[in-house]
Every structure is written in C-alpha cells, then in structure tokens.
Amino acid sequence: MSLRCESLAQAVIIQALSDANIGVRIRNTPALCEQAEAVSFLTDTGSAWSRARHFWCDLAGLDESQVRHHAMRALEGKPPISMPSPPKRRPRPGSKLARALEMLERPDGVSLAEMAQEFGWTLSSANTALTSDLPIRFGIRSVRCPDDRYRLRTT
Numbered sequence: 413m414s415l416r417c418e419s420l421a422q423a424v425i426i427q428a429l430s431d432a433n434i435g436v437r438i439r440n441t442p443a444l445c446e447q448a449e450a451v452s453f454l455t456d457t458g459s460a461w462s463r464a465r466h467f468w469c470d471l472a473g474l475d476e477s478q479v480r481h482h483a484m485r486a487l488e489g490k491p492p493i494s495m496p497s498p499p500k501r502r503p504r505p506g507s508k509l510a511r512a513l514e515m516l517e518r519p520d521g522v523s524l525a526e527m528a529q530e531f532g533w534t535l536s537s538a539n540t541a542l543t544s545d546l547p548i549r550f551g552i553r554s555v556r557c558p559d560d561r562y563r564l565r566t567t
Contacts, residue, residue: 418551421472425479428453434486454483473551475544503550512541516554521563 431450452461457480469476503509508531515522515530527538542562546552553565 417471418473421468422474424468425472425474429483429486432483432487434483451483451487455480455487473547473553475548501550502552503546509541509545509550513546513552516542516546516552516562516564521557521561523561 428450431447432454433447434454449461452459453465456462456465465480466476469479503513511530512522512527515527524535524538524542527533527541528535531538533541542554546554554562555565556562
C-alpha cells in the first residue's frame with residue numbers, strides 16, 4: 413500500500429471525526445445529515461457504515477475497533493481522544509520486532525510457535541506482535557496462511 417493511500421484513508425477518518433464534532437474542526441459546522449452520517453460511520457455495527465469504517469481503517473493502518481471505541485467515548489461527552497500519528501515505517505534495527513519482521517519476510521513465513529520459541533514469548537505474545545504491535549505501530553500487516561504460518565500481506 414502506498415503512503416498516499418494511507419494518508420488519504422487517514423484523512424477520511426479525520427474528516428468523519430470532525431463532521432461528528434469530535435476533535436479538531438476542519439471546516440464550518442456540517443449539516444445535520446452530514447453529522448448523522450459521520451456518527452453512523454464511526455459507531456454503527458453490522459451495517460454498510462461499519463464495513464466502510466473497517467475498509468478505511470484497514471487502509472489507514474488503524475485499528476477499526478479502537479477508532480469506534482474512541483468515537484463512542486467522545487460522543488458520550490468525554491474529552492475527545494486524538495488520533496494516533498501515522499505509523500513509523502520499520503521497527504528499530506536489532507529489536508525483537510525487527511527480528512520478527514525478518515521472520516515474516518522469509519518465503520516460508522513463521523509460525524506462532526517458532527516466534528514464541530525464538531523470543532521466549534508465550535503464543536499469545538507472539539500473536540499480539542503480529543496482530544497488534546506491527547500493524548498499529550509500524551503499519552506492517554501479516555496474513556495467516558492455510559498452513560498456519562504467517563507471512564507479510566502483499567496487498
């Protein structure tokens with residue numbers, strides 16, 4: 413995914429937050445129908461709006477459930493929660509996450525058990541590295557293949 417696509421997707425999420433009166437105001441107060449659509453986009457479950465939110469959050473490298481949770485909290489009258497900054501490009505060289513990324517880049521990928529053994533982690537910690545740490549902090553996504561091994565997502 414290109415940086416332009418990621419930036420565009422982040423802008424869509426930020427605009428929805430603005431239209432729902434959450435966070436920074438980007439333009440004049442939106443019409444009531446725009447506000448209602450923005451709130452639906454940010455909070456609905458099991459609808460076309462939730463599928464659209466999932467699509468844009470995935471493209472932006474954001475956790476869709478966290479975006480929804482933050483919007484729900486802000487709409488309950490709690491202080492708005494700022495959107496995370498764009499993810500860094502790569503983990504620090506020599507770090508465990510950098511080594512985990514190297515394992516993902518191998519043609520045969522990596523299993524959770526291999527990663528857990530390599531780093532002395534539990535299977536849950538290895539799963540968290542692949543499904544939360546790398547995607548949220550660095551925008552690096554993996555996919556679980558039919559052979560129960562994880563590889564970098566190519567799309």
